[in-house]
Amino acid sequence: MIVTRFAPSPTGYLHVGGLRTALYNYLYAKKNEGKFILRIEDTDQTRYQEGAVENLMNSLKSVGIEYDFGPGKEDENAPYFQSKRNNIYKKEVDKLIQDGNAYRCFCTPERLKELHEKQVANKEDPKYDGKCRNLSQEESDERAKSENFTVRLKVPETGGITFKDKVRGKVKIDYSEVSDQILIKTDGFPTYHLANVVDDHYMKISHVIRGEEWLSSLPKHLLLYRYLGWKAPKFAHLPLLLNSDRSKLSKRQGDVAVEDYLNKGYLPSALLNFLALLGWNPGGKKEIFSLEELVNEFSLERINKSGSVFDVKKLDWMNGQYIRKMSDESYFVEAKKWIDESKLKKDKIHIALKSLKPRLVKMTDIQEKLKTFTQTEFEINDEEAKKIIGTDSTKIVLKSYSEKVSDLDELTANDFYSIMKKVQNDTGIKGKDLWMPIRIALTGEMHGPELDCIVEYFGKEENISRVGKFF
């Protein structure tokens, strides 16, 4: 049984990099008919943020990534908050200490800081010097009664470990590079390393798919599995998402929160598609994939090794593709979330919306572009437009147009073309000189949606009144 998990710490919002990690875990589980778990890693009390968990879960939900087990979906492996699993960690740590694979450390933060500075100054590897490593059982027990202490992992002094990563292949790290990691903090909470290994074991995680920043600490994790007598899961370390200058994707250079992108009018499906292809691809020339297709195509073998730049331009393009690909019905539903319907003519709202469909990059663009239809007063700002609207030829066209529209009972897109034909015949004016005056008189702009949509939207009376102002 394939079981994967996404294990974020609730420090604020869901990062797009986190979403990609979640997505890969989800895809791999679903592809193999396994389970996908959400676990909240909230062992650092100092970083706790009000509402962060809700925010995280909302973001996941709104992009359509659903977990099989996790907060609110408990099974026998619950709870899914690390802060509520302390008794489990305690038990395992006691075992580690008893077996001599971990030890209490009574060093103060001050001493540790001093040690670190000294090592850096001497150009030594900064790592714990092992002062408390060989304390006798009696001394350790005795001091534990009155002193604060942490618990450290006893890393072998010699040798090393070679492990296989599903993405990187063989990686070799010497134990001399690995410090005696703190497993339990003075406040009694476990560090990531311990909690992670213990939880992954008890939650029967088969594949750990996580960011590359964890690759270097894998020896510690593997050591824990060994000391605890557990079989380690398979590991896949993902390449990082980068800013355009190739630094780690950060808030300073643009949006990183999933909710920011959603609020800006990127469609969840487009965001997921885009993210999926950052660091993975199925090999063909196809680029647009539904979530279902991603599930079918996904494989760990095709994950790239190097970091990828998050290019918003490409996301923009992809979002546009998704908007255009939508059926009109679902597009209307989506579009209505982004507009103030009361400003539009109820019976003609779909005419306006549809004319905008090929013109949108993000759903938020719709508000601005709708102005063509909603504004009742406008000034002509474009110099060329001003020139065109003032010519005699324009006045002739508009007058003729107005007269012909007046003869109609109703003005539809179809009528519009036959009317324009007549205007052309009567005035002898054609091409740009014929069409542009109508557009400018109606909208004040040189550019915009298809004229027939605009004309039909406004209807007979408004066409006459708008055009009438210019001759």
Added chain:
RNA sequence: GUCGCAUUCGUCUAGUGGUUAGGACUCAGGAUUUUCAUUCCUGCAACAGGGGUUCAAUUCCCCUAUGCGAUACCA
């Protein structure tokens, strides 16, 4: 500093011991469109550098450079 990982057009990427190194985004040009957008076509543009191995290396090995990550009582 040390250790680890990485390196194909500006960006995302495909690919191979012998290829005109392919696609997508961006950009430029063109076609369609009464405008803009869409759509379509064309073009620009890459195997980090140096050594090996080999008849042949972008592809395999080593070194260098560069980038990133780790080196926390953060995850």
